[in-house]
Each structure stands twice: as C-alpha cells, then as structure tokens.
Amino acid sequence: MEKIQPRSTDSNYASETNLSKSNIRLAFDGRSIPRSHFYYSRSMDGLIFRSGRLPPGIHRVGIFVRDGQELIGRRGWYFRIVR
Numbered sequence: 057m058e059k060i061q062p063r064s065t066d067s068n069y070a071s072e073t074n075l076s077k078s079n080i081r082l083a084f085d086g087r088s089i090p091r092s093h094f095y096y097s098r099s100m101d102g103l104i105f106r107s108g109r110l111p112p113g114i115h116r117v118g119i120f121v122r123d124g125q126e127l128i129g130r131r132g133w134y135f136r137i138v139r
Contacts, residue, residue, distance in 0.1 A: 075123055083118040112139045 077096040082089040082105060094105040103119065118132040 075121065079122050079124075081120040083116075083120070085115055110137050112137045 075098060077091055080091070080096055080103065082091075082094050082103070084105065084107060089105060094103060096103045105117075107115075114134055114136050116132065116134045119130065121129045123129070
C-alpha cells in the first residue's frame with residue numbers, strides 16, 4: 057500500500073506585488089507553521105507545505121500575507137481525510 061503525503065498548495069499574486077517568504081504566515085490545524093517548514097517560490101507564484109501523514113478528520117489551512125504596500129490578505133480552507 058502506498059502512503060499518501062498530503063500537500064497544500066496555493067497560488068497568489070506575487071507577480072503583481074513584492075511578496076517574499078518573510079511576508080507570509082501559514083497556519084495548519086490552528087498551529088503556526090515556521091517559515092523553514094514550507095516552500096515559497098516567487099517565480100512560480102506558489103507555496104508548498106508537506107504536512108506528513110494525517111489522521112482521518114477535518115483539517116484546516118490558513119495563509120496570511122502582508123505585501124510591500126502593507127496590504128493584508130488571507131485565505132483559508134479545509135479538507136477532510138477519510139479512511
């Protein structure tokens with residue numbers, strides 16, 4: 057049986073702003089994720105976080121961004137893992 061590694065991705069508006077990893081805060085299941093634990097690529101305009109194996113149930117993701125113009129954006133979603 058193959059293990060599935062959940063991966064959260066998001067595409068944002070880095071090409072229109074001056075975003076860098078230091079402007080991004082990621083939360084997963086209510087816990088803040090250190091910047092060293094996710095990957096952000098401005099050139100690819102995306103963020104990747106590998107959570108590892110997750111138990112069944114509902115899991116939440118939140119992304120909070122402050123761009124170079126001091127505008128704050130946030131996006132959140134949830135997903136369900138079923139057995």
